[in-house]
Amino acid sequence: MADAFSFLPPGGATGAEIRARDWTNTALGPPEGWPPALRNALSLMLACPTAMFLAWGPDLCCFYNDAYRPILGYRLPTALGSPFREVWASIWDEIGPLVDATLAGESQVLTDRMLDLSRQGVPERSWWSFTYSPVRDDAGAIAGLLCVTAETTARVLGEAALRESEDHFRHTVELNPQVPWTCDPAGNITSYSNRWLDLTGQAPGEPLGTGWAKALHPDDLPWTMTAFSATLSSGEPVDVDYRIRVAATGEYRWMRARARPRRGEGGGIVRWYGVVEDIHDRKLAEERLREVNDTLERRVEDALARRKLWADVFETTDALVNVLDAEFKVLAINRACADEFEAIYGVRPRVGDNLVDLLADKPEHQAASRAVWARALSGEEFTLVGEFGDPTRKRRCYELKFTTLRDSQGRRIGAFQYAQDVTDRRRAQEQLARAEEALRHAQKMEAVGQLTGGVAHDFNNLLTIIRSSVEFLRRPNLPEERRARYLEAVADTVDRAAKLTSQLLAFARRQALKPEVFDLRERVRGTAEMLNAVTGARIRIVTEVTDGPCHVRADTSQFETALVNLAVNARDAMDGEGTLTLRLTCGEALPSIRGHAGAPGPFAVVSVSDEGAGIAPDLLGRIFEPFFTTKEIGKGTGLGLSQVIGFAKQSGGDVDVASALGRGTTFTLYLPHVAPPSQEEDAAEETAADAVERKLCVLVVEDNPDVGGFCTQLLGDLGHATVWVQNAEAALDAIERVPFRFDAVFSDVVMPGMGGVELARRLRASHPTLPVILTTGYSDVLARDDAHGFELVRKPYSADEIARVLQRVTRRPLV
Structure with a gap:
C-alpha cells in the first residue's frame, strides 16, 4: 500500500504525530487529497531546524516543526491540526492583525515584540522576533501563512542590563579623582570625565579631538604632542608628563597621562583608554631630590656630609620623607618621619639602619613594610592612602607616594617615600558630605512642608464649601431652588477635590493610569481645537503635526490634561495675546534632561511654544515643584506642571523646558513611541452597553467600616443584593462556601493582609467566570503596574459609575 505521507521527511516527533493522526474527519481531509502546495510547505518546514509553524x-x-514544539508549552497536546485562533487565543489581540494583514498578501516582520505566551499556564514576559509570510495554493491564491520565529528574551533583557551597567559606569567615572579618557587610533579624544572641565575650565565638547591640548603649558605642548604621537604610532603604552593651567587658581600643575590600547581581532588598535592624574606634589619632591643630588655630586664626596645635607633639606618640609636603597637601608629620613615611626613602633630609624630589620619583633608590620618597599624598589611608582600613628592617640590619615630614586647617570639606586598628612582634607570632605546630606534633607523637608501646606490650604477651601452647603441643606424650610x-455646589466641590488628589498623585507618579494606544496626531489636533475656548480669541494657535502615524500608550485623559495645563501657562505668560504653537514629531531620541541619562527611543515629541515673557533662570529648577507658582494669588494652584511631569515620568517619558527672558518658553513632552493598536471591535462592549440591567448579588470586600456600609447601601439602592466582608481572606471563604x-x-485594593489585586488574581485562576471590579483612591501597586487586567473604579465614585461598570462586566462574554 502506498505511503500517504511519503512527502514528509523521515524522523522527527512532529512528523510522527502527523503520520499517526486520522485526518479523515478534519477540514483538510485524508492526506491523499492534500494539495501539492501544502505537501511542499510541510516538507520544507519539518526539515528546517529553525522554529516555524504553518497555518493552512x-x-x-x-x-509546526520540532523546533517550534517548546514554544507551544501546555498547548502542545491539542495544537496539531487545530485552528490557529484557538491555539493562540490568549494572544490573539496582539497577533490577529498580523494574521489578517498576511492573508491579505502583506509579509510582516516584527523584532523584539513582547508577548505573554504563558507556556506553562502562568503569565510570563518574553520577547520574540518573527516574520509572517503568505503561502499560496496550486492556483496562486493565498491559502495560509508561514511564521518563522525566534525568542529574543535573553538578548532584550541583556541589552537592558547593559544599558543600566553603562549608566552605572558613567556615574562611577565621574566620582574618580583621576580623569579617565579615550581616543581613537589617530589620537583624537572621543570621551573624557567632567573632572577635566572642572580642572581646566574648558567648555563641554572643547577637549574633543585635539582641543584638550589648549589647556597645556605652552612650553610643554611641543614635546608632549611629539611623545603622544610617537606612542600612538608604535602602539606602546602612553606615559607622558605635562603641566596644565588650573582654572580655579590660574596656576600650572603637573599631570601624568597614561593609556593602553585595545586591539581588535586582527591586531589593529581600535581605541585607547587612559587616565590623567595629578602628580604635582611628587614632581616638586623629585625636583628637590634632584637638587640635593646635584649639590651632593658637585660639593660633597664624604658620605657623612651627604647624609647631613639630605637631612637639612628634608627638615624644611612638613611631609614624612624617607629614602631607602636597594638593601632597605635608610639613605635619608626627616625628623617628622622618624618621630612618627618611633611613636608607632617604639624605635627611631637613623641613616644607615635597615628599616625592615627594625620591625623584627613585629612580624605582621615587617611583612607589610617589606612588600610595599619591594614594589617601590623594583621601579613601580604608586600611591597608598591609610591611617597611621600611635594606637594610643588619635590616628592621622596619610597619602604615601612612592617613586624611583636614580643617580646622575639615570641608574635606579633606591626608592623615595613622600607622605602628606591628608587628615584635615579627608575630614573636610566628610564634613562636606554630611553638609550636603543635611542640605538635601532640609530641601526635602521644605518640599514636604510646602506640599503639606498647599494641600491643607486647598482642601480646607473645598471643605469649607461642602460644610457650609450641608448646614444649609439641613434647614427644613430651605427653598427647592436653593x-x-x-447640592450642585457639593457635587462640583467633590469633583474639584478628586481632581486635586489626581494632580498630586500625578506629580508623585502614583496615580493608577488607564493607558491605551492612540494616535497622537488626532489627539493633538482635537485638543488644539478645544484650546480655543481655553486661551481666548486673542491667542492664535498653530498646529504642526507629522505626516506619518505616531502612536503612544498613555492615559488619554491625563495627556489632554497635560496639554491644557501647558496651554494655560502659555496663555498667562503671553498675557492673553500672541501665538501658541503645538508641534508633533515622531521617532526621536530622548536627550539627557536635568542630569538624567537619555535613551535612543523612538519617542513621540510634543512641544508647546509661546511668545511670552519667559522664565527666569533661577526659577527653572523649581517650576515642577508642587504648589510653586509665579502667578498672582488666586490665579494658579501650582499643580499644573507637577501633573505634566508626573504624567510624563509615569508613562515612561520626560518633560524638558527651554526659555529665554522676553522671547518665550517651549515645553517639550517625550512619550515612548509604540506600534499601532489592533483594529478589532469589541462586540462584547457593545452588547453590554445595550443590555437590559439585571439584579445581581455582589460580594463587597472593604476593610473601612464607613466606606463598606456606604457601598452596600449604594448597591442596595441600585436594586442589588450584597454580602460585605472586611478582608480578602474572608472573601475567598465566602466564595468557596x-x-x-x-x-x-x-x-478595595489597599487592605491589611492580602490586597485586592492579589485577591483578583486568585479568583481569576480559581473562578475565571466571576467578574472582579477593583476600587481605590490610591494604590502603589496599580501605579507601578497598569497592566493588572481588571476593571478599576477610582474613589470617589458615584452610583452611576458603579451601575455602568457592573452592567459592563456582567454582560461581557466569558472566554
Whole structure:
C-alpha cells in the first residue's frame, strides 16, 4: 500500500504525530487529497531546524516543526491540526492583525515584540522576533501563512542590563579623582570625565579631538604632542608628563597621562583608554631630590656630609620623607618621619639602619613594610592612602607616594617615600558630605512642608464649601431652588477635590493610569481645537503635526490634561495675546534632561511654544515643584506642571523646558513611541452597553467600616443584593462556601493582609467566570503596574459609575 505521507521527511516527533493522526474527519481531509502546495510547505518546514509553524486552509489548521514544539508549552497536546485562533487565543489581540494583514498578501516582520505566551499556564514576559509570510495554493491564491520565529528574551533583557551597567559606569567615572579618557587610533579624544572641565575650565565638547591640548603649558605642548604621537604610532603604552593651567587658581600643575590600547581581532588598535592624574606634589619632591643630588655630586664626596645635607633639606618640609636603597637601608629620613615611626613602633630609624630589620619583633608590620618597599624598589611608582600613628592617640590619615630614586647617570639606586598628612582634607570632605546630606534633607523637608501646606490650604477651601452647603441643606424650610444650588455646589466641590488628589498623585507618579494606544496626531489636533475656548480669541494657535502615524500608550485623559495645563501657562505668560504653537514629531531620541541619562527611543515629541515673557533662570529648577507658582494669588494652584511631569515620568517619558527672558518658553513632552493598536471591535462592549440591567448579588470586600456600609447601601439602592466582608481572606471563604452565589466581586485594593489585586488574581485562576471590579483612591501597586487586567473604579465614585461598570462586566462574554 502506498505511503500517504511519503512527502514528509523521515524522523522527527512532529512528523510522527502527523503520520499517526486520522485526518479523515478534519477540514483538510485524508492526506491523499492534500494539495501539492501544502505537501511542499510541510516538507520544507519539518526539515528546517529553525522554529516555524504553518497555518493552512479556511480554518488555518496548525502545523509546526520540532523546533517550534517548546514554544507551544501546555498547548502542545491539542495544537496539531487545530485552528490557529484557538491555539493562540490568549494572544490573539496582539497577533490577529498580523494574521489578517498576511492573508491579505502583506509579509510582516516584527523584532523584539513582547508577548505573554504563558507556556506553562502562568503569565510570563518574553520577547520574540518573527516574520509572517503568505503561502499560496496550486492556483496562486493565498491559502495560509508561514511564521518563522525566534525568542529574543535573553538578548532584550541583556541589552537592558547593559544599558543600566553603562549608566552605572558613567556615574562611577565621574566620582574618580583621576580623569579617565579615550581616543581613537589617530589620537583624537572621543570621551573624557567632567573632572577635566572642572580642572581646566574648558567648555563641554572643547577637549574633543585635539582641543584638550589648549589647556597645556605652552612650553610643554611641543614635546608632549611629539611623545603622544610617537606612542600612538608604535602602539606602546602612553606615559607622558605635562603641566596644565588650573582654572580655579590660574596656576600650572603637573599631570601624568597614561593609556593602553585595545586591539581588535586582527591586531589593529581600535581605541585607547587612559587616565590623567595629578602628580604635582611628587614632581616638586623629585625636583628637590634632584637638587640635593646635584649639590651632593658637585660639593660633597664624604658620605657623612651627604647624609647631613639630605637631612637639612628634608627638615624644611612638613611631609614624612624617607629614602631607602636597594638593601632597605635608610639613605635619608626627616625628623617628622622618624618621630612618627618611633611613636608607632617604639624605635627611631637613623641613616644607615635597615628599616625592615627594625620591625623584627613585629612580624605582621615587617611583612607589610617589606612588600610595599619591594614594589617601590623594583621601579613601580604608586600611591597608598591609610591611617597611621600611635594606637594610643588619635590616628592621622596619610597619602604615601612612592617613586624611583636614580643617580646622575639615570641608574635606579633606591626608592623615595613622600607622605602628606591628608587628615584635615579627608575630614573636610566628610564634613562636606554630611553638609550636603543635611542640605538635601532640609530641601526635602521644605518640599514636604510646602506640599503639606498647599494641600491643607486647598482642601480646607473645598471643605469649607461642602460644610457650609450641608448646614444649609439641613434647614427644613430651605427653598427647592436653593437646595438644588447647594447640592450642585457639593457635587462640583467633590469633583474639584478628586481632581486635586489626581494632580498630586500625578506629580508623585502614583496615580493608577488607564493607558491605551492612540494616535497622537488626532489627539493633538482635537485638543488644539478645544484650546480655543481655553486661551481666548486673542491667542492664535498653530498646529504642526507629522505626516506619518505616531502612536503612544498613555492615559488619554491625563495627556489632554497635560496639554491644557501647558496651554494655560502659555496663555498667562503671553498675557492673553500672541501665538501658541503645538508641534508633533515622531521617532526621536530622548536627550539627557536635568542630569538624567537619555535613551535612543523612538519617542513621540510634543512641544508647546509661546511668545511670552519667559522664565527666569533661577526659577527653572523649581517650576515642577508642587504648589510653586509665579502667578498672582488666586490665579494658579501650582499643580499644573507637577501633573505634566508626573504624567510624563509615569508613562515612561520626560518633560524638558527651554526659555529665554522676553522671547518665550517651549515645553517639550517625550512619550515612548509604540506600534499601532489592533483594529478589532469589541462586540462584547457593545452588547453590554445595550443590555437590559439585571439584579445581581455582589460580594463587597472593604476593610473601612464607613466606606463598606456606604457601598452596600449604594448597591442596595441600585436594586442589588450584597454580602460585605472586611478582608480578602474572608472573601475567598465566602466564595468557596457557595461558589455560584455571587454575580460579581467589588473589592478595595489597599487592605491589611492580602490586597485586592492579589485577591483578583486568585479568583481569576480559581473562578475565571466571576467578574472582579477593583476600587481605590490610591494604590502603589496599580501605579507601578497598569497592566493588572481588571476593571478599576477610582474613589470617589458615584452610583452611576458603579451601575455602568457592573452592567459592563456582567454582560461581557466569558472566554
